[in-house]
Amino acid sequence: MRRPSTLSAPMLAAAVILGCASTGADHAEGEHVVRAVARMLPTEGSGASGTVTFTRTEVGVRIQADISGLAPGDHGFHVHQWGDASAPDGKSAGGHFNPHGTDHALPEAAVRHVGDLGNLHAGADGRAVYDRVDTGLTLDGPNSIVGRGLIIHAKLDDGGQPTGNAGARVAIGVIGIATNGTAD
Numbered sequence: 001m002r003r004p005s006t007l008s009a010p011m012l013a014a015a016v017i018l019g020c021a022s023t024g025a026d027h028a029e030g031e032h033v034v035r036a037v038a039r040m041l042p043t044e045g046s047g048a049s050g051t052v053t054f055t056r057t058e059v060g061v062r063i064q065a066d067i068s069g070l071a072p073g074d075h076g077f078h079v080h081q082w083g084d085a086s087a088p089d090g091k092s093a094g095g096h097f098n099p100h101g102t103d104h105a106l107p108e109a110a111v112r113h114v115g116d117l118g119n120l121h122a123g124a125d126g127r128a129v130y131d132r133v134d135t136g137l138t139l140d141g142p143n144s145i146v147g148r149g150l151i152i153h154a155k156l157d158d159g160g161q162p163t164g165n166a167g168a169r170v171a172i173g174v175i176g177i178a179t180n181g182t183a184d
């Protein structure tokens with residue numbers, strides 16, 4: 001369920017502070033996820049597949065995607081709420097991962113869903129490569145995307161409400177901890 005947009009300012013501030021704290025590498029205890037991966041598989045009727053990695057860096061999480069089998073052009077790319085790929089059409093992943101109940105936007109916007117990653121651009125050969133560092137999502141804490149779903153859509157995410165008008169889901173993956181992807 002989406003959190004109502006009437007989320008109080010103090011609650012929102014607390015959420016933001018927790019989110020920022022979780023990006024630090026100086027936690028007193030515990031193991032931290034430093035690298036996560038999603039194997040993307042085609043939904044029913046699609047031929048799109050590939051791999052996406054998420055690597056913690058000093059300045060954010062570096063996201064690297066290499067996807068093949070797409071229609072040439074732009075394809076919305078988002079972290080969705082649930083890491084559930086059981087439905088053939090990918091709908092079991094739910095809506096965009098949006099822990100702060102904000103509006104949808106493109107990834108460079110100051111306010112957006114945590115899961116808003118913009119678009120993959122596929123060339124004439126159907127291959128899309130994406131490589132950017134994101135400061136909105138994390139691999140630990142309340143903004144953590146580990147265990148969530150990753151979706152590639154049929155159409156362009158135009159930044160419109162409520163979810164960018166990106167259409168059907170053509171590939172789905174579940175974001176998990178990569179091999180040897182933790183550190184103290």
Ligand SMILES: [Cu+2]
Binds near residue numbers: 079166
């Ligand atoms: Cu999506």
Ligand SMILES: [Zn+2]
Binds near residue numbers: 115
């Ligand atoms: Zn969104």
